[in-house]
Amino acid sequence: MAFDRLTIWMVCLSCGLLYWRAIALPRDRARGWAIVSGGILAATVAAVYFIPDWAAGLGGGLWVTFVAIPLLGVRWVDRLCLGERYDLASRLAAFLCVLHPADGWVERVAILRGMAWAQAGNLAAARKWLDPDRSLKGAIDRSAVAQWYAVNADWTGLLKWLYARVPKSVLYASPELMAHYLRALGETGQVNELVDVWEYDRSRWAKRIEETEFLERWQLYLWAFSGRVAEVDRCLKRGARFYPRETQQFWLATAQLEAGRRSIARTALQKLQVRANLPLQRAISWRLSQPPASVNLTPTSQQILSRWASKIGSSKPSASRSRPMKVYATFFLIAANLAVFAIEMQLGGSENFRVLDRLGAMIPDRVWEGQWWRLGTATFLHFGTPHLVMNMLGLYVLGISVEPALGIGRYLLVYFSSGVGSMLVTAILARVEETPATLVVGASGAVMGLVGAIAAILLSSWRQHKARLARERLNRILLILGIQTLFDWLNPQVCFVCHASGAILGFAIASLLIRKR
Numbered sequence: 188m189a190f191d192r193l194t195i196w197m198v199c200l201s202c203g204l205l206y207w208r209a210i211a212l213p214r215d216r217a218r219g220w221a222i223v224s225g226g227i228l229a230a231t232v233a234a235v236y237f238i239p240d241w242a243a244g245l246g247g248g249l250w251v252t253f254v255a256i257p258l259l260g261v262r263w264v265d266r267l268c269l270g271e272r273y274d275l276a277s278r279l280a281a282f283l284c285v286l287h288p289a290d291g292w293v294e295r296v297a298i299l300r301g302m303a304w305a306q307a308g309n310l311a312a313a314r315k316w317l318d319p320d321r322s323l324k325g326a327i328d329r330s331a332v333a334q335w336y337a338v339n340a341d342w343t344g345l346l347k348w349l350y351a352r353v354p355k356s357v358l359y360a361s362p363e364l365m366a367h368y369l370r371a372l373g374e375t376g377q378v379n380e381l382v383d384v385w386e387y388d389r390s391r392w393a394k395r396i397e398e399t400e401f402l403e404r405w406q407l408y409l410w411a412f413s414g415r416v417a418e419v420d421r422c423l424k425r426g427a428r429f430y431p432r433e434t435q436q437f438w439l440a441t442a443q444l445e446a447g448r449r450s451i452a453r454t455a456l457q458k459l460q461v462r463a464n465l466p467l468q469r470a471i472s473w474r475l476s477q478p479p480a481s482v483n484l485t486p487t488s489q490q491i492l493s494r495w496a497s498k499i500g501s502s503k504p505s506a507s508r509s510r511p512m513k514v515y516a517t518f519f520l521i522a523a524n525l526a527v528f529a530i531e532m533q534l535g536g537s538e539n540f541r542v543l544d545r546l547g548a549m550i551p552d553r554v555w556e557g558q559w560w561r562l563g564t565a566t567f568l569h570f571g572t573p574h575l576v577m578n579m580l581g582l583y584v585l586g587i588s589v590e591p592a593l594g595i596g597r598y599l600l601v602y603f604s605s606g607v608g609s610m611l612v613t614a615i616l617a618r619v620e621e622t623p624a625t626l627v628v629g630a631s632g633a634v635m636g637l638v639g640a641i642a643a644i645l646l647s648s649w650r651q652h653k654a655r656l657a658r659e660r661l662n663r664i665l666l667i668l669g670i671q672t673l674f675d676w677l678n679p680q681v682c683f684v685c686h687a688s689g690a691i692l693g694f695a696i697a698s699l700l701i702r703k704r
Contacts, residue, residue: 194573195231198246202228205254219289223253243573255580257287264299269404271431273302294327298334305338308465313338326361329353333367340469342374366404373412374473382488385409385495409492411438413484414445418496433463441474516595517586520602521579524630527567528575538571540626549610549627551617562614566606568628578630585637589697592644597700604696605636609689616684632685636693643697 202224209221231246238245260283267276277299284292301316319335321328332352336345349358349368358364372381385405403422410418419442423435430438436459444452453475460471484492531537531546544550547564554561569575590598609632617625 194243194247194577195235197577198231198250199228201250201254202231219287219292222289223287227253247573247576253286257283260286261292268299269430271306271434273299273306277303291325291327298327298331301331302334302338302466305466306464310338310465329357329361330363333364337367337370338466338469340374340466340473342371342473345371346375366408369405369408373408378412379483379485379488381409381412382484382491386491407438409495411441412445413488413492414442414447415492415496416442416446416448433459433467437463437467437471444474514587514590516598516602517583517590520586520630521582524567524569524575524579524582528569531568537569537575543568543570543626543628549614551614551625554614555618562607562610563603565610565628566603566630566633569630570628574629578634581634582630582637585634585641589637589640589644593640593697593700597697600700601636601640601693601696602633605639605689605693606630606633608632608692609636609685612688613684627685629685632689635686635689636696639690639693639695640697642690643694643701647698647701 205224206221206228209218209224227246227249230249231242234242234245260279264276264280264283267273267279277296280292280296280299284296297316301313304310304316305313314335317331317335317338319332321331332348333345336342336348345367349364349371353364358368369381369384372378372384407419407422410422416439419438423430423438436455440452440455440459443455456471456475460468460475463471527546528537531539531542534545535542537543540548546568547561548568549561549565569578586598589601593601610627613627
């Protein structure tokens with residue numbers, strides 16, 4: 188079947204790319220991923236030759252279990268950590284360790300449990316997990332010690348430890364340690380040094396910071412300790428909006444304190460301290476007992492801050508920007524597709540041509556007879572479970588990037604315009620070439636439209652900021668489009684016209700929407 192070949196193709200492609208990327212990273216960071224991706228690739232290829240009827244199911248099952256679930260899971264762990272929900276993050280990370288026990292994931296669970304105990308007010312239990320006296324064998328150990336200093340709001344001690352125990356090259360290579368370092372500079376009143384690090388050393392870690400979603404946190408520290416209340420508020424409404432409400436109030440009060448609104452800030456902090464968890468209580472106690480002196484920014488620092496405030500305030504949407512916890516339109520579209528698929532199964536099966544015709548599959552002859560509604564309904568129908576799974580997986584992976592970047596309204600416009608437009612192009616081509624009656628279903632055109640939209644967003648970011656990361660990600664999108672085109676040509680059962688026209692429409696519409704925004 189065409190979709191079995193599609194599954195095998197996608198498993199081999201994704202595992203091959205993952206293996207290639209894993210072996211290019213330091214051994215202690217990605218050895219587990221190299222073993223997993225290489226093993227799945229070998230098992231799938233072997234199954235193709237020895238048990239071809241089971242190859243797609245075996246390869247797809249292994250890929251979902253040991254690649255898709257861990258990768259999506261670790262993304263949620265990161266989001267939970269940014270939201271300071273450490274107890275839930277530690278439980279999810281412990282489950283993921285069962286599927287992927289390598290690459291430091293087990294040690295990370297210990298840190299998350301320590302943070303959870305600290306939030307609960309049990310510093311003795313937290314110390315057992317974080318262990319500030321441990322030997323520094325790697326990144327996990329350094330992260331644990333830094334977290335211990337942060338939990339206790341010992342910012343002077345943190346700076347001394349970083350200067351004495353962590354080489355500068357290691358510090359600048361770790362987004363997490365850099366976050367602690369920047370905050371410690373601000374907490375101890377060294378705001379000009381904080382601005383200097385942001386401006387002059389940013390190129391060393393600009394690529395990794397965008398990949399790990401630490402950028403918004405670093406910006407938050409920059410604006411708060413420089414007394415930029417408006418920028419802090421803007422930052423909290425954008426990437427850092429999934430912080431707990433208490434944390435958001437803390438940083439707004441910090442900015443107000445630095446801006447000279449001492450009475451308002453102290454009142455807000457005192458009220459907040461009553462209901463805060465232990466780490467936040469200690470941070471508030473530090474702020475109230477040792478409030479930062481009035482910011483005495485140098486002219487150079489003021490120019491840097493003004494330039495960055497203007498640049499960030501006028502920036503266009505980016506596919507790499509920190510995203511909110513929920514993407515409602517994407518989940519709605521997935522739910523709608525699943526509901527329609529359930530109806531297909533109830534009426535006689537998703538591979539029954541009569542059922543698909545009855546529910547609104549795109550048949551060019553019927554469309555030209557006046558049944559235009561088929562151009563839309565066909566995008567919610569799928570031929571078989573593999574077809575549905577692949578499209579919904581693509582919709583989720585792409586949707587969580589495109590929806591926050593464009594907004595719900597523009598996102599839905601791109602999705603439906605690409606899906607309906609690709610069906611219309613297919614119908615027109617069938618009419619012009621007088622091809623035999625065909626039946627076309629699937630959200631592939633709409634999903635490829637999201638690929639085109641990401642390309643438009645990254646191209647806009649690269650043109651505006653000449654960002655190397657945007658250029659590299661744009662090249663990856665172009666590679667995906669090239670591979671997809673090759674696969675479509677090699678598999679006549681797959682609608683090449685739908686995919687190509689969907690990607691083109693998505694790129695064109697997203698480009699227009701970005702310009703008007």
